[in-house]
């Protein structure tokens with residue numbers, strides 16, 4: 001008798017054969033990876049390994065020369081139209097002088113759900129208030145975004161994703177320039193979100209804290225070198241592949 005087919009859960013993120021070039025530079029080369037709902041996937045790689053390009057590709061902001069990205073079973077365009085994915089960019093990619101308050105940043109998460117001429121509804125306001133509360137920024141809601149600490153700025157963007165109701169949050173180096181207390185707050189928040197079934201892809205240079213919050217890790221160097229548990233990914237031989245030096249500081253094979 002044939003075995004009955006077990007329905008496979010729909011991955012939160014499914015990337016297949018993704019290649020992105022900037023002119024002659026190959027930023028991503030045949031990247032394939034799958035992340036399931038409720039997971040926190042850490043993305044690790046040296047400067048220029050393609051982490052930001054991967055985020056931009058998932059958001060549809062970088063044009064691949066090959067491959068595809070599927071978000072909760074949807075194309076990028078469908079996922080964005082449904083507000084399924086939210087991006088917390090690297091700090092240097094944001095104009096912190098822009099005259100926008102913390103509340104307004106969070107409200108931008110609701111725009112995708114509004115028709116062009118629809119007014120902000122009480123539902124939008126409630127969603128934004130709830131999101132700001134979740135990230136602990138209620139008291140700073142009317143402050144201009146640039147007048148926040150590094151950690152608060154990140155939390156404002158996480159609030160945008162929460163207000164949006166995004167299923168997948170992409171965080172590009174959220175701990176850079178952030179004090180330990182804010183880092184812990186953000187990590188607690190990510191744990192709460194993933195416990196509720198959301199999915200997080202997070203790039204970080206802080207390898208020491210990764211196993212404390214990530215459920216899995218990807219080592220990237222244009223290609224996926226390793227996709228495993230954080231402990232396995234952080235084994236010295238894997239780090240040597242990803243960073244080009246081994247723990248003793250000698251050049252690894254890959255750089256010779």
Ligand SMILES: Nc1ncnc2c1ncn2[C@@H]1O[C@H](COP(=O)(O)OP(=O)(O)OP(=O)(O)O)[C@@H](O)[C@H]1O
Nearest residue numbers: 022025026027045046047048049050051052053054
């Ligand atoms: N707009 C662009 N035009 C040309 N080359 C680019 C562009 N953006 C990125 N690159 C190149 O693509 C490669 C991957 O860059 P990317 O920013 O994705 O790396 P990263 O892993 O995020 O680096 P970092 O850790 O420094 O943020 C690098 O060689 C980079 O110089």
